[in-house]
Structures are given as structure tokens and as C-alpha cells.
Amino acid sequence: MGAKKQSQVVKSEGNGTNDVFASCSFSSLGLDSNLCDQLRERLGFEVPTLVQAQAIPVILSGRHALVNAATGTGKTVAYLAPIIHRLQSYDNRIQRTDGTFALVLVPTRELCLQVYEILQKLLHRFHWIVPGYIMGGENRSKEKARLRKGISILIATPGRLLDHLKNTTSFMYSNLGWIIFDEADRILELGFGKDIEEILDLLGSRRKRHDDPENTVPRHTKIQRQNLLLSATLNEKVNHLAKISLDNPVLIGLDGKKIEPISTIESLDPSESDEDNEDKYSNKILTVGDYKVPTQLVQRYVKVPCGSRLPVLLSILKHLFEREPSQKVVVFFSTCDAVDFHYSLLSEFQFSSYPQTEGIRQIFLGCKTFRLHGNMEQADRRTSFQAFKTEKSALLLSSDVSARGLDFPKVRCIIQYDSPGEATEYVHRVGRTARLGERGESLLFLQPIEIDYLQDLEKHGVSLTEYPVLKMLDNFPLYGQKNLMKKSVFLDSHPWVLGLQKALEAFITSKPKVDELAKKAFCSWVRAYTAHRGELKRIFMIKKLHLGHVAKSFALKQQPSLVGKSFQKQTQKRKRNEKKNGLSKRRKVASILLSISRNSPETELCH
Numbered sequence: 001m002g003a004k005k006q007s008q009v010v011k012s013e014g015n016g017t018n019d020v021f022a023s024c025s026f027s028s029l030g031l032d033s034n035l036c037d038q039l040r041e042r043l044g045f046e047v048p049t050l051v052q053a054q055a056i057p058v059i060l061s062g063r064h065a066l067v068n069a070a071t072g073t074g075k076t077v078a079y080l081a082p083i084i085h086r087l088q089s090y091d092n093r094i095q096r097t098d099g100t101f102a103l104v105l106v107p108t109r110e111l112c113l114q115v116y117e118i119l120q121k122l123l124h125r126f127h128w129i130v131p132g133y134i135m136g137g138e139n140r141s142k143e144k145a146r147l148r149k150g151i152s153i154l155i156a157t158p159g160r161l162l163d164h165l166k167n168t169t170s171f172m173y174s175n176l177g178w179i180i181f182d183e184a185d186r187i188l189e190l191g192f193g194k195d196i197e198e199i200l201d202l203l204g205s206r207r208k209r210h211d212d213p214e215n216t217v218p219r220h221t222k223i224q225r226q227n228l229l230l231s232a233t234l235n236e237k238v239n240h241l242a243k244i245s246l247d248n249p250v251l252i253g254l255d256g257k258k259i260e261p262i263s264t265i266e267s268l269d270p271s272e273s274d275e276d277n278e279d280k281y282s283n284k285i286l287t288v289g290d291y292k293v294p295t296q297l298v299q300r301y302v303k304v305p306c307g308s309r310l311p312v313l314l315s316i317l318k319h320l321f322e323r324e325p326s327q328k329v330v331v332f333f334s335t336c337d338a339v340d341f342h343y344s345l346l347s348e349f350q351f352s353s354y355p356q357t358e359g360i361r362q363i364f365l366g367c368k369t370f371r372l373h374g375n376m377e378q379a380d381r382r383t384s385f386q387a388f389k390t391e392k393s394a395l396l397l398s399s400d401v402s403a404r405g406l407d408f409p410k411v412r413c414i415i416q417y418d419s420p421g422e423a424t425e426y427v428h429r430v431g432r433t434a435r436l437g438e439r440g441e442s443l444l445f446l447q448p449i450e451i452d453y454l455q456d457l458e459k460h461g462v463s464l465t466e467y468p469v470l471k472m473l474d475n476f477p478l479y480g481q482k483n484l485m486k487k488s489v490f491l492d493s494h495p496w497v498l499g500l501q502k503a504l505e506a507f508i509t510s511k512p513k514v515d516e517l518a519k520k521a522f523c524s525w526v527r528a529y530t531a532h533r534g535e536l537k538r539i540f541m542i543k544k545l546h547l548g549h550v551a552k553s554f555a556l557k558q559q560p561s562l563v564g565k566s567f568q569k570q571t572q573k574r575k576r577n578e579k580k581n582g583l584s585k586r587r588k589v590a591s592i593l594l595s596i597s598r599n600s601p602e603t604e605l606c607h
């Protein structure tokens with residue numbers, strides 16, 4: 001099949017005055033009237049969003065599709081509604097014993113639950129279509145029992161799906177008509193490429209090279225298979241997944257872009273890619289072009305020297321909640337340990353800026369605070385996720401587990417305290433606010449030595465303005481001297497910052513448990529910092545960091561010596577091994593990165 005015939009592009013219809021909603025009805029898109037009622041009554045959706053207006057007719061037509069639209073524009077319903085429409089329209093009602101008709105693959109457990117909840121609402125009037133989910137952290141035998149009974153539309157994380165495909169003989173999928181990859185790029189980034197290839201093979205949905213006579217998807221199923229890929233950010237790996245899983249796809253929201261025909265069989269498995277491959281991918285990622293960020297989102301950065309990061313973060317949070325007591329804010333950290341440390345700190349840290357009220361110290365931040373990361377117990381993870389969703393005013397401290405797809409209503413501000421790394425992650429993190437045309441703001445913390453990261457974002461069409469941090473800090477009273485305080489021009493000598501840092505260090509010294517968490521967080525933060533890849537290694541260089549200042553950002557008076565030693569030991573051991581094995585320089589870098597990413601807490605998200 002040639003490139004020309006391979007893809008048809010549906011142009012975006014955004015007109016500037018209304019970038020989110022389309023000027024048509026759901027029924028005019030061809031959806032069943034009961035389903036339209038359901039969308040209105042259960043979900044409160046009166047009219048489709050632009051991406052829904054573009055995607056629904058294409059998906060109803062049975063064509064494979066690759067959908068690219070900004071965060072928070074309604075991609076979930078864009079694929080669920082046409083599938084439900086088709087399933088409810090069969091003359092012979094589908095039954096549980098028919099097994100699974102549609103499979104939705106998602107990168108995280110929270111997204112799995114979120115899609116399931118929406119599906120449940122949409123299926124209220126179609127009780128014979130059974131929704132279900134399988135995901136890491138859940139009870140396998142209970143899942144087996146549910147699969148045996150039959151699940152019509154199944155949401156799954158890749159690892160657990162593969163497990164059931166191999167081990168649950170009663171899992172019936174011979175009627176499978178749809179495979180959807182929601183947040184396709186993230187699934188691949190989390191290292192599930194090999195699992196995905198295996199899943200596609202097991203389901204008979206993998207295409208071959210374009211010059212292979214058996215190029216098309218096998219048609220051994222009763223129903224012709226339709227595959228869909230969706231994300232707000234697409235990269236070269238998604239391009240490859242598209243090539244091996246989509247047959248003559250329609251490209252939605254990808255004006256002017258093409259999927260190249262398959263000329264070589266590349267692997268989606270990161271363990272098979274050496275550094276050359278890594279370079280190839282990062283080069284191509286740069287050619288993907290601008291990312292779509294909600295136009296109404298106010299994006300800013302704040303330049304903070306490492307040693308002042310913690311008091312500045314706390315001050316900004318205090319300022320935000322004092323400015324608007326009822327609101328939701330999410331702070332992103334690079335590691336699970338950092339989330340735990342900051343959570344403990346914010347839950348207990350008390351402070352008084354007035355000497356006369358020294359005896360009646362108050363908790364520094366009065367808002368409800370939640371935490372979410374991949375190393376939490378499944379039950380706690382679920383509770384945090386649901387609670388933050390329903391709260392009207394709260395703070396969520398999170399790892400990247402919340403960055404993708406999660407739809408927390410009314411989040412006003414996103415703070416990226418630790419840099420996100422790839423620009424794609426930046427886009428998804430900020431995408432948790434300013435959803436569906438609502439207002440929102442984001443703030444990225446950068447150290448002066450990291451400021452080139454802004455240029456990296458610029459390459460993807462993302463530009464940020466500077467946040468007036470000194471002006472904000474000058475509004476805090478220090479020992480009642482608000483008006484007398486001499487204005488400081490430097491953050492690290494600002495009296496409020498210095499006073500707060502001192503109080504934080506005293507607090508940590510007095511709390512052995514929090515002190516322990518701080519040391520652990522320091523250690524994993526340094527490890528995560530070394531894990532930046534490609535171009536980003538030049539911006540986020542561990543060598544440029546003053547580790548004493550990093551320790552200060554965890555309110556530690558000294559750099560934990562134990563961490564330093566164990567780190568050195570690890571490095572020496574690795575060097576000895578490499579010398580023994582005679583690894584090339586390039587290989588060395590790849591192996592260091594691989595070992596770090598294997599240790600990375602977020603790689604176990606979906607298990």
C-alpha cells in the first residue's frame with residue numbers, strides 16, 4: 001500500500017473564537033438518539049467538542065484512525081461513543097458469553113478507572129453491553145472470574161492484559177472488533193513496547209512490511225478489526241506503532257503530517273534499541289513539530305537557585321491558597337520519595353512569622369493535601385485519586401503517574417517543581433489544568449543552570465514568561481516587618497526565604513522520621529536527575545549541581561554522607577564491570593541510563 005493511499009487527513013476546524021466546541025449536535029454525527037440522551041443526561045454534554053465532531057463520523061465509518069488533539073478536549077468520548085453506538089445497533093443483542101468486543105489500552109491504573117467510570121455512565125441505558133477493567137495491583141483471580149463471565153468493553157493496562165491473554169484460557173476475544181491505544185506514546189515510553197507487540201501478535205492485529213504479500217491485518221475474526229491511536233503528543237515511536245497496527249488510517253488533528261509506509265521492521269522494545277536508535281528517535285521526535293497546548297493556559301517559569309527551592313515552593317503555595325482559598329493545585333515531582341517527603345513536611349510543618357505569636361504556631365499550609373505515586377498501595381492510590389477528584393479545594397503532590405489523561409475537575413494551577421524532562425511530559429502535566437476551555441495557569445521551576453530548557457520547549461512551540469517571584473515574596477511579612485523590610489534583589493538572600501529555610505531545617509532536625517524521608521528523597525532525586533536523556537543531558541547535568549545546595553532543598557543542613565558514599569561505590573563498581581566487559585563508550589552511557597531507568601520508580605506503574 002503506498003503512502004498516498006495510506007492516509008487521509010481530516011483538517012482541524014478550530015476558528016479561534018471557539019477552539020473547543022463544534023457547532024453541531026451529537027445526533028448530526030450519526031449517533032443513536034438514546035446514546036445522545038445519555039450524553040446529555042448522564043454526562044451533561046450538550047454538543048460535541050471539535051475533536052469529537054471530527055473523530056466520531058470517521059470512527060463510525062469503521063476506518064482506522066490516529067487522533068491528535070490538545071489535552072482536555074474530550075478524546076475519551078470521541079472513541080467510546082462510536083463503539084457503543086455500533087455495539088448497541090446489532091440486530092442480535094450482544095451477550096456476555098460473546099466475550100470482548102472492544103479493548104482500550106491505557107498507561108496507568110488511574111486512567112483505567114477513569115475511562116471505566118465514563119463508560120459506566122454511557123452504558124446506563126445499554127445494560128447488555130458490559131464494561132470492565134483489568135490492571136496491575138488488582139486481584140488476578142477476581143479478574144479471571146470477570147473475564148470468564150464476559151466483558152464487552154474492556155479497559156486494561158498492558159502488562160496485566162498480556163498476563164491474561166497468556167494465562168486466562170476463558171478470556172474470549174474472538175469477536176474483538178476494536179483496539180484503542182489511549183495515550184499511545186506514554187504506553188511506549190513506559191517500556192511496554194515489547195508487550196504491545198506481543199499483544200498485537202496474540203490478537204492477530206499486527207501488520208507486516210509494505211512489500212510483504214501478507215501486509216494487511218489478518219481477517220480471521222468475524223468482525224473486521226478497527227484500531228485507534230490517540231494522544232495529545234505523538235512521537236516517532238507512536239508513528240511506528242501506527243505503522244504496525246493501523247491499516248489505511250485517517251489522521252485527525254495532524255494537518256499536513258503523514259505516516260510513512262513501513263520500510264524497515266523496527267522494534268518497539270526499548271531493550272533492543274541501542275544508543276544509535278535512541279538518537280534516531282530523539283532526532284525524529286524533534287521533527288514532529290508543535291505540541292498542542294490549550295490556548296487560554298497561562299504558562300510561566302520561575303528561576304530559583306537550588307538552595308532556595310523549598311522555601312520558594314512553600315511560599316508560592318501559600319500565596320496561591322491565600323489569593324484564592326477554594327481551588328485545586330497539583331505539584332509534580334520527579335520521584336515517589338520526593339512526593340512522600342514533601343507530603344510529610346506539608347502535613348506537619350508549623351511556622352509563625354510573628355514573634356508575638358511564636359507560641360501559637362500554625363500549620364504552614366492550611367489546605368487539604370493528598371499524594372499520588374506509583375509506589376503507593378493500590379487502595380491508598382485509589383483513595384487519593386478519588387478524593388482529589390471530588391474535593392473543591394485541595395493540593396495534590398504527585399509523580400508523573402497523574403500527568404497523563406487524568407481529568408481532575410477544576411484544577412487551577414499546575415506546578416512543575418521538578419522538571420518534566422521530555423517536552424511531551426511538560427505538555428501532559430500542564431494539561432491537567434485549563435481543560436475544555438477553562439482558565440488555568442502553570443509554573444515551571446528551573447534553576448539558573450537549567451534555563452536552556454526553555455529553548456527546548458520553544459522548539460515544540462511552547463513558550464513561557466517569567467513569574468515575578470520577588471514581588472510575590474515581598475508580600476510576606478517577616479516578624480511583622482512587612483513595611484519596614486528592605487526589598488531584596490536576590491532570592492537566596494531574601495529575608496523571608498532565609499527565615500523560612502531556617503525554620504524548615506530546624507523542623508527536619510526535630511523530626512527523625514521526616515529527616516529520614518528527606519535523605520531518601522535527596523538520594524532518589526539525584527538519581528532521577530542523572531536519568532535525563534538525549535539533548536536534555538546537556539541541560540540537566542549532575543556535574544553542574546552543588547549537592548550541598550540540593551540537600552538544602554530537602555531542608556537538610558548537610559549533604560547526607562551515606563548517600564554520597566553509596567553513590568560513589570555504585571559508580572566505581574559500574575566502572576570496574578565495564579572495564580572487565582570492555583564496553584564501548586556509547587554502550588556505557590546506554591547501560592547507565594538503562595540501569596537508572598530500570599530503578600526508576602515510575603517504570604512499575606502498570607504492574
Ligand SMILES: Nc1ncnc2c1ncn2[C@@H]1O[C@H](COP(=O)(O)OP(=O)(O)OP(=O)(O)O)[C@@H](O)[C@H]1O
Nearest residue numbers: 045047048049071072073074075076232405407436
Ligand atoms: N462534549 C462535551 N461537552 C462537555 N464536556 C465534555 C465533552 N466532552 C468531554 N467533556 C469533558 O471534558 C473533559 C476532558 O475530557 P477528556 O478527559 O476525554 O479529554 P482528553 O482529550 O482525553 O484529555 P487528555 O489528553 O488530558 O487525556 C472531561 O471532564 C470530560 O467530561
